[in-house]
Amino acid sequence: MPTESLALDDVSFEIADGQMFGIIGHTGSGKSTLLQHLNGLLKPESGHIIIGDVDITEPDIAMTEIRKRIGLVFQYPEYQLFEETVAKDVAFGPRNLGLAEEEIQERVREAIELVGLDYETFKERSPFELSGGQKRRVAIAGVIAMRPEALILDEPTAGLDPKAHKDVLKMVEEVHRRTGNITILVSHNMADIARLCDRVLVIDSGRVVTVGTPKEVFSRRRELAEVGLDLPPVTQLTEALRQRGFQIDETILSVEEAAEQIAACLKARNTHNTQNVRRTEDK
Amino acid sequence: MIRDITLGQYFPGNSWVHRLDPRIKIIATLLFLIELFIVDNFIGFGIAAVCLGVVIAVSGVPVGYILRGLRPILMILIFTFALNIFMVNGRVLWQWKFLHITAEGLELAVFMAIRLILLLMGSSMLTLCTRPLALTDGIERLLSPFKKIGLPAHDIAMMMTIALRFIPTLLEEADKIMKAQQARGADFESGNIIRRAKSLIPILVPLFVSAFRIAQDLALAMEARCYRGGENRTRMNGMKFAKRDYAAIVMMVAFLAVIIAESWLL
Amino acid sequence: MEPIIKIENLVFAYAKGEGREAVRAVDGVSLAIERGSFTAILGKNGSGKSTLAKNLNGLLLPTEGVIYVNGYDTADDEHIWDVRQSAGMVFQNPDNQLVSAIVEDDVAFGPENLGIEPAEIRRRVDKALQDVNMGAYKNKPPHLLSGGQKQRVAIAGVVAMKPSCIIFDEPTAMLDPKGRSEIMSIIKELHAEGITVILITHFMEEAVEAERVIIMHDGRVFMDGTPQEVFSRQEKVLSVNLDIPLAVELADMLRERGIAVPENIIKTEEMVEYLCQYE
Numbered sequence: 001m002p003t004e005s006l007a008l009d010d011v012s013f014e015i016a017d018g019q020m021f022g023i024i025g026h027t028g029s030g031k032s033t034l035l036q037h038l039n040g041l042l043k044p045e046s047g048h049i050i051i052g053d054v055d056i057t058e059p060d061i062a063m064t065e066i067r068k069r070i071g072l073v074f075q076y077p078e079y080q081l082f083e084e085t086v087a088k089d090v091a092f093g094p095r096n097l098g099l100a101e102e103e104i105q106e107r108v109r110e111a112i113e114l115v116g117l118d119y120e121t122f123k124e125r126s127p128f129e130l131s132g133g134q135k136r137r138v139a140i141a142g143v144i145a146m147r148p149e150a151l152i153l154d155e156p157t158a159g160l161d162p163k164a165h166k167d168v169l170k171m172v173e174e175v176h177r178r179t180g181n182i183t184i185l186v187s188h189n190m191a192d193i194a195r196l197c198d199r200v201l202v203i204d205s206g207r208v209v210t211v212g213t214p215k216e217v218f219s220r221r222r223e224l225a226e227v228g229l230d231l232p233p234v235t236q237l238t239e240a241l242r243q244r245g246f247q248i249d250e251t252i253l254s255v256e257e258a259a260e261q262i263a264a265c266l267k268a269r270n271t272h273n274t275q276n277v278r279r280t281e282d283k
Numbered sequence: 284m285i286r287d288i289t290l291g292q293y294f295p296g297n298s299w300v301h302r303l304d305p306r307i308k309i310i311a312t313l314l315f316l317i318e319l320f321i322v323d324n325f326i327g328f329g330i331a332a333v334c335l336g337v338v339i340a341v342s343g344v345p346v347g348y349i350l351r352g353l354r355p356i357l358m359i360l361i362f363t364f365a366l367n368i369f370m371v372n373g374r375v376l377w378q379w380k381f382l383h384i385t386a387e388g389l390e391l392a393v394f395m396a397i398r399l400i401l402l403l404m405g406s407s408m409l410t411l412c413t414r415p416l417a418l419t420d421g422i423e424r425l426l427s428p429f430k431k432i433g434l435p436a437h438d439i440a441m442m443m444t445i446a447l448r449f450i451p452t453l454l455e456e457a458d459k460i461m462k463a464q465q466a467r468g469a470d471f472e473s474g475n476i477i478r479r480a481k482s483l484i485p486i487l488v489p490l491f492v493s494a495f496r497i498a499q500d501l502a503l504a505m506e507a508r509c510y511r512g513g514e515n516r517t518r519m520n521g522m523k524f525a526k527r528d529y530a531a532i533v534m535m536v537a538f539l540a541v542i543i544a545e546s547w548l549l
Numbered sequence: 550m551e552p553i554i555k556i557e558n559l560v561f562a563y564a565k566g567e568g569r570e571a572v573r574a575v576d577g578v579s580l581a582i583e584r585g586s587f588t589a590i591l592g593k594n595g596s597g598k599s600t601l602a603k604n605l606n607g608l609l610l611p612t613e614g615v616i617y618v619n620g621y622d623t624a625d626d627e628h629i630w631d632v633r634q635s636a637g638m639v640f641q642n643p644d645n646q647l648v649s650a651i652v653e654d655d656v657a658f659g660p661e662n663l664g665i666e667p668a669e670i671r672r673r674v675d676k677a678l679q680d681v682n683m684g685a686y687k688n689k690p691p692h693l694l695s696g697g698q699k700q701r702v703a704i705a706g707v708v709a710m711k712p713s714c715i716i717f718d719e720p721t722a723m724l725d726p727k728g729r730s731e732i733m734s735i736i737k738e739l740h741a742e743g744i745t746v747i748l749i750t751h752f753m754e755e756a757v758e759a760e761r762v763i764i765m766h767d768g769r770v771f772m773d774g775t776p777q778e779v780f781s782r783q784e785k786v787l788s789v790n791l792d793i794p795l796a797v798e799l800a801d802m803l804r805e806r807g808i809a810v811p812e813n814i815i816k817t818e819e820m821v822e823y824l825c826q827y828e
Contacts, residue, residue: 027695027725039466064468072466079456080463082488092485096468128492132594142467159641159722161594161751163790188725230726233754233795233817240821255795259802266808266827293651295688416654448650451692500645507608507638508648508659508706509630519657519670 007033008044008206015150015182015199020173022197022214023186026228030206031186035152038184040066051149064097071148075155077139078132086112086130086138087123093146111145112138114178116171133164137171144175150182151175157189169196190232194218194253202227219251234258292352294411300342301412304528305421311535312409318542319402327545328397334538335405342412352407353400360399367392415447417520423513424522437513445501453494460489552581553619553714553745554605554636560613561600574600576768578614584713587746589756589776592765593790598749601765602718605747606636619713634663637707641719643699644691652694652702653678653687659710670709677705681735697728704735714745722751733758753780753794757815764789781812796820 008030015021025031036042038049040056040063048057051069055061074080083089087108094104112119115137122130127138136156144151156172157165169192176183187193193200194214202209202217204227210217218224218231221239231239238252241262248261300308318331339346353360373387410418423440430436461471464485471482561575575597582588592598603609604616607623619635621628637659640646649655653674660670678684681701691699700720707715717736721729733755740746748759756762762779764772766789772779780786780797787793796817800810808827814820 026727036462041462041465063470067466067468074459074463074466077463079493080460080467080485080489082485082492092464092469093467096470146468161790162753162792163593165751228727234799237795237799237817237821240817241824244821244825246824255798256802259799259806262799262824263803263806263808266824270828293690414654415650444649448648448691451690452644455692497645500640500642501648503603503608504638504640504646504703505648505658507606507633507640508710509633509662510658511630511662515664516661517664517667517670518661519654519667519674521667 006206008037011047011203011206011208013201013208013211015184017182018180019182019198020176020196021182021184022193022200023184023203024188024190024193024200024229025203029204029227031203032154033206034203035072035154035184035186038150038152039070039072041072067093067146067148068097069149070152071143071146071150072152073140073143073154073156075158077143077156078127078135080142081127081135081139084126085124086117086127087119089127089138090141090145093142097146107145107147108141111141114144114175115141116167116174117141133160133167136160136164136168140171148181150184151179152184152186154186155188156185157187157192172196190218190230191234194232194235202229204228214253215251218253238262292410293414294342294344294348296343296412298341298343298412299527300338300408302525302527303412303531304522304524305413305417306425306522307524307528307531307535308409308413309418309421309425311531312406314535314539315405316402318538319398319405321542321546322398323546325394325397327542328394328401330538330541330545331401331405332397335401335408338408339404342408344408344411349404349407349411352411353403356399356403360396363399364392364396367395414520416444419443419447420518420520420522437516441513449497449501452497453490456493457486457490460486460493550584551620553584554580554582554747555617556580556605556614557616558614559601559604559611559616561597561604561609562612573768575604578765578768578770580763580770580773582714582745582747585740585743585745586761587740587759588748588761588763589759590747590749590763590765591751591753591756591791592771596765596789597768598765599718600768602638602716602747602749605716606638607632608638630663634710635712636714636716637710637712638716638718639700639703639707639720641722643696643703643723646703647691647699647706650690651687652683652689652691655691655702656687656705656709659706663710673709673711674705677709678702680708680738681705695728696724697731700724700728700732701735704732704739708739712744714747715739716747716749718749719751720748721755729755753792754817757794757796764791776815777813780815
């Protein structure tokens with residue numbers, strides 16, 4: 001029998017309103033445990049989780065109160081679809097909140113449109129005959145329809161092809177922009193995290209390693225390597241160049257920025273070389 | 284947690300018991316179980332317990348580990364114990380209002396409890412010391428004489444193998460689906476029976492869908508790995524009686540003799 | 550040398566529900582896969598790449614056309630087991646392809662089906678588990694392993710059948726980055742040992758490791774060539790909704806800025822090397 005250990009240990013962080021917040025950590029780092037705490041599926045042994053002005057760790061708080069505040073979309077959420085039609089499935093969450101029928105229908109329509117599907121075309125279709133990307137959208141709509149103040153997405157693009165991957169991310173951005181709520185994005189894809197998030201939290205062995213902007217977080221190369229995380233691919237490339245003597249900025253996070261700086265650096269070096277050549281010729 | 288159940292699980296090892304031919308172990312277990320039902324006195328249980336104790340000691344499986352396997356049936360154990368202790372009429376030892384404990388009841392309760400515990404410990408020894416696949420192979424071999432009368436011995440064994448492999452996977456899947464539906468506000472705990480039964484639909488439908496998907500994937504994977512039923516199939520761990528197996532047969536016969544002698548003489 | 554897989558005008562059609570018109574998932578594909586080669590097949594979902602893969606070892610049979618694996622026609626009932634033994638297959642979901650509750654018994658499953666001698670099975674199982682670095686886990690039940698470890702066991706199960714070719718159908722799609730790199734390094738090792746590898750994937754950084762890249766679109770071969778040839782034509786790749794490797798994207802942006810990066814640079818390491826030598 002394993003001895004009792006702390007899955008999460010002294011975790012504290014804040015997320016400002018309207019932020020896209022990234023969480024990264026390798027498999028088994030405590031990420032899922034953390035998400036389940038945020039959603040009230042697990043209760044902490046000690047400590048508090050406060051959303052707005054409500055402490056969701058209070059013992060007498062109703063589950064529906066938590067669900068109204070935080071929506072959690074699990075990995076491969078399409079595996080939870082169960083109703084005969086898309087509309088009915090999306091209505092499951094709002095119905096559990098005990099809303100009036102009219103309100104439910106309005107939210108279902110809104111959520112389906114928000115995830116980029118046409119309500120009229122999809123409402124009567126069976127969720128089981130949709131494509132992989134569409135199923136995932138429907139599943140995400142099922143949580144969005146509960147209108148949470150914060151939406152957590154655990155690996156929303158896992159297993160999708162490049163096109164569906166891009167589309168789902170675009171949809172997440174769109175939802176985030178239109179609702180103006182907190183979105184928490186958990187992903188192994190460092191490029192996505194670097195591109196989308198305002199702030200990033202790194203977790204390992206149930207502890208917070210660091211929190212900061214993508215630039216701050218990905219500048220901590222050694223710490224990240226210690227907890228088994230990679231830099232975004234483009235950052236890996238620019239760091240390799242820096243180590244070979246390239247005079248470019250630390251922690252470049254976009255390909256354009258990388259191209260800009262590498263080009264500038266090469267040109268500067270070239271002029272320098274040409275000048276050297278001229279000088280030798282002069283002598 | 285459901286995953287803590289040791290009943291039906293394999294405890295890896297390389298002891299004498301582990302290495303016995305699975306057929307021998309299956310027969311020995313059956314014999315042991317039959318014995319428990321024939322025995323009508325504590326001496327018989329004593330003999331059985333000693334034999335079981337020796338097997339456990341030789342196997343190297345920690346007793347605590349085996350006892351933990353009994354935990355899920357603790358409620359049943361307590362229930363039957365209580366039923367026997369209070370329901371049997373006879374010489375009253377203690378009485379409070381309508382509740383009474385009789386000497387006969389106490390004896391019967393203890394008797395049944397021992398029987399149940401030995402039964403479970405004995406049968407869990409079979410699964411603890413036998414690889415699941417060896418077990419199903421053993422069953423297949425033992426059933427193969429019945430193939431002639433149309434019993435699909437290989438298919439039964441294969442089904443058991445797959446069931447053993449996928450029970451943990453499906454439990455995990457169920458756990459995930461349940462959490463996902465809870466996150467959508469599903470409530471599995473409150474309400475009357477009908478409501479609760481209805482609240483299972485959001486779990487059962489996705490679980491069935493998952494099970495079918497697994498079945499489909501697995502069938503394809505098995506076909507790709509040249510599975511074509513039991514014909515011409517060989518086994519990595521081929522079954523051949525070794526010396527220890529003959530020794531075990533001798534021991535089983537001796538055990539049987541002792542039990543028969545004991546129940547005749549006493 | 551005779552190619553290990555020869556596909557002649559393959560069409561695979563299936564009915565998408567009763568009364569509906571048949572869909573041609575694969576529509577007129579002819580290919581030859583050389584012995585010992587490493588081919589990556591790309592394409593978005595529904596492009597027909599998985600259907601093609603399942604045709605390669607007789608799990609699906611051609612509606613039209615013929616496929617020869619190791620000289621055997623996949624539609625020939627008599628040789629179906631030779632076909633499947635020659636062309637092993639590793640699937641996407643690591644959980645749903647392991648049969649047994651014990652790792653080494655699972656690896657033995659294939660060889661057992663082939664009717665191989667027990668002692669030889671034992672040798673092959675031990676060797677295969679060693680090849681994928683899972684020797685230490687041989688007595689573990691699969692459900693206690695990580696996704697990457699399960700996928701390694703699945704690979705061992707195929708390797709133990711001594712196939713000449715292994716088809717990997719999106720083997721890393723469900724894995725985390727660590728699992729993915731483990732599986733990729735095993736695939737590269739197997740290729741180095743002489744096994745023909747066909748890798749179906751969505752990840753461009755995996756495709757650049759291959760010797761040949763085939764892009765499928767609408768059931769047809771859309772592009773076919775060395776990774777350099779294929780990825781240097783970015784627009785064409787992007788037009789079928791695929792990604793391009795980072796180095797190619799960066800090279801393009803550098804060219805716009807007056808740095809003439811050669812077209813054969815498609816890997817990050819190559820790009821770093823090139824830039825460091827740039828004069």
